[in-house]
Amino acid sequence: MKLLDHTYQTLYSELAQRSLDAQFSEEFSIDGRFISMESGERRYWYFDLPKEGGGKQRTYVGPVDDPAITERVEKFKDLKADNRARRKLVSTLVREAYLPRPEIFVGNIIGALVEAGFFRLRGVMVGTVAFQCYSALLGVRLPNNIMQTGDADFAQFHSISVAVGDTMPPVIDVLRQVDPTFREVPHQADNRYSTQFVARSGYKVEFLTPNTGSNDYAGRPAHMPALGGASAQPLRFLDFLIHQPVRAVVLHGAGLPIFVPAPERYAVHKLIVGSRRQIDDDGTAKSRKDRQQAQTLMETMIELRQGDAVADAYMEAWDRGPAWREAIEGSMHYLGNGGLVANLGASIRRLGGDPSCYGLR
Template sequence: MKLLDHSYRTLYSELAQRTLDAQFSSEFSIEGRFVSMESRGRRYWYFDLAKPGGGKQRRYVGPVDDPEITARVEHFADLKADHRARRKLVSTLIREAYLPRPDPLAGDITQALARAGFFRLRGVLVGTVAFQCYAALLGVRLPHTALQTGDTDFAQFHSISVAVGDAMPPVLDVLRAVDPTFREIPHPADGRASTQFATRSGYKVEFLTPNTGSAEHDGRPATMPALGGAAAQPLRFLDFLIYQPVRAVLLHGAGVPVLVPAPERFAIHKLIVSVRRRSDNDGTAKGDKDRDQAVTLMDAMIETRQSEALAEAYMEAWDRGPAWRDAIGASLRAVGEETRARLLAPLAASVRALSVDPASYHLPA
């Protein structure tokens, strides 16, 4: 796996800083002010803006203990957009560093939701579009065979959607500004709710949320107050994936600042879900793609000396119970002996470095 030249990693870091600055300054009017408030023992930033007819409008910004958010609150008056320069940085990273860019529709959709506040409200980009962000984030070139997709997936914890006290504009309006043929797809278990939206050509956008309770909830949509009228499909194992997401930039336009799962969690999650795909339709093909993405990210993290973070995610998932262990084991058996040996040896070494016996996690001693 080829590592990115240091100069391109530096360009990406600069782009990440500028895109977050630009989005932050464009979302909040200089006429408003930031206030911090406490909720459930934690402090959060909110933005107050006076309404023309009196009163004020309050918007959720983010946790006070997020140093990047708080730094931008403190320097809000100094933040300025630099759109043209950022487009040039994106172009350089795509054309010279050969980093992946999303399908134009996926990029436009993600950018529209970002501007509507989805990531500010602690939503997370998941799926293959998120996977496309890891090349720049890890400083490697990823194989393009694992980068193709026909949909874009977004996730949010239900508890966050309830707690933030803010909401996006109507999701259907946001999506129709990108493609006017977007329509709601009524949920099969409750036609009053929609977790999926599709264009006339069949491109889909889906909203997901973790199911940490009974498997009975998997089939029913969850009401999500922050998502502008969209519901979300509850899925098991998703809480592991989107816990403590990381900031990244989608290389589209002038750069779209997003939240994506930590790469180590994405890799282990893909191992798990790859063997849980249904066998009908294209489930087998999707399972193979999931496993390819998992192996690719694991290789990348090992190559870039981040195997300790990968080991910690592996152990956390393994410790969650028999269903998790069975899925991980079945997926690793499916990758082939040579690939399995290449992955498990450094993983075992990292587990051992954490003062844990690798054998307790079915890793080579």
């Protein structure tokens, strides 16, 4: 395990805070600019935004001698300056600290969902794209060979989607801002709904939600009021993964503030799905990557003296029932009986548990 220099950890923390601040304060597109023009005996503020294909769209803002409006303009100038500074922070973290960043196309998709309000509505990015964020969150360099993916997965609790009383713009419109070839994929169980969106390149975006009820619901799309017309695929075990997510920053552009699963929950969840893929016809390659990600995160967190968090998540999942235990045992058996088992057992004992009651010998 190679720790990041403390300087870069500090830079990432600064970027995280400033990106979140900017998300709250952006009222006008950062691509535009304010100008003042004289009319009669007064000056007025206008906002110019470049138009696709050339030219600009000019919007009236208000008189320069209105203190509230001019204060807003000044804050916008600070925001644009901060945008440039945050871009430099992102560049430094990528070029000097060698932290992972998504491909430009993927970063643009995440950025579009940030702007559309998906994460404001308590959405969570899951899957390997989320795994890429853990290097910076944990302050270590994680292996690049288990960070590659050809899709992006996003999740939200159905209860939250219903309760927030708000919605993002139509998902298909949001995605087509990035790539006009995106299309809805009708759900196999009910073609009136879509949980997946695919670009001509084959890149897939999928929305997921926990299935905490009967397996009968696993194959049916769930209507999600907050997702701008998109539905979500219900999945078992997902409620464990996205419970109490953590803030992270995707190193793209000026930094994209998002939510990802807590790393210890991500690791234990990968133990589970690493076994489940064997019976769900998803292939052994994905199963192998799931287990490698789980092992990497668990060993890293134990080495960082965060083993108790891993043990707590592990015991919570184990105690949820036979299906959970069977899946966890399958992956732990695959990983072998090395130092990970011993260290995890030590953390369980510290928390007052008996490792033998959790499949650890």
